[in-house]
Amino acid sequence: MPLMTRATERTGRLVRAVRQEQFGLATPCAKFDVKDLINHLEWVAEMFESLGRKGPSVEQGPYAGDFPKRAEGTLAAWSRPEAWEGTSPDRGLPMTALAHMYLVDMVVHGWDLARATGQEYEPDLDAVSRALHFTEQMVEMGRRRGVFGAPVAVPDDAPQFDRLLGIIGRDPVWTV
Template structure:
């Protein structure tokens, strides 16, 4: 049986949603492993990702220039649940992973894996920042690592990824997820202060 992007996004969302639900309002100003964002900003960025990548699945243009202000407003945790469900549904539409996307003009399958990567890596960022446990689905990690290895040089030039973080002992004993995190410039051992 073939695993679709929608299946992978569903698996990633099932791991990310409990993390977002576990964030307390008093943690919204805390630092995250994603240095340019605190918890509030990272939640808002993740909203931006799940909403815009719904449009990209439908081959529509997106606007990543303005991030929404969702965290801390209304029932933002349940809004995130609804938006991730809509993301999964958008990528389940026949043909969503075929051809090229809207304004990104990239292969749709790769773009779907970008959304998968953001949902997975940023869920880890938020879990670490707020003292929660997070273990991604192994099949999701494999898919994201493959896509991110392809995207890493361009992502670094654009400032989306940091330089690859060095693993101690040359990576002996590092998990696949640790290897994914260092690929994006993250320290897998990051802990909140």
């Protein structure tokens, strides 16, 4: 939970700093411009709040500009001990796996947003380590489901965050 909280807070700060004139900028996540990425983050927060309460997946709605509020709801849902227990009725995955999926989204999409908008981003090293370990185990399933792209080669001795980005298909040196 502390890793989810720190990653969410960092991404929330980045979202709040985006200016409307930046909405059309490209991001390292090829399918999203900045506005689409923030809309995706809104949906991620809403969906993982529902999943954290053992509810159903939710459809992505239009951009609302309320990611920080939705993220608070997500963190509240996952702050309950029962959120971490058992399996998701909707997804059939362990609740801990869903929490890790959310963590990966916050860490990586925070970087996407920072790169696209020229903001500084220093991910939490513990969150990166946890996200990398989880992603290494789930990457093939993620690729089959279209969540991750083809891997981008990074040196074996690259920092963990660069390895995380490379494994999911992001180029760690991407610039606008």
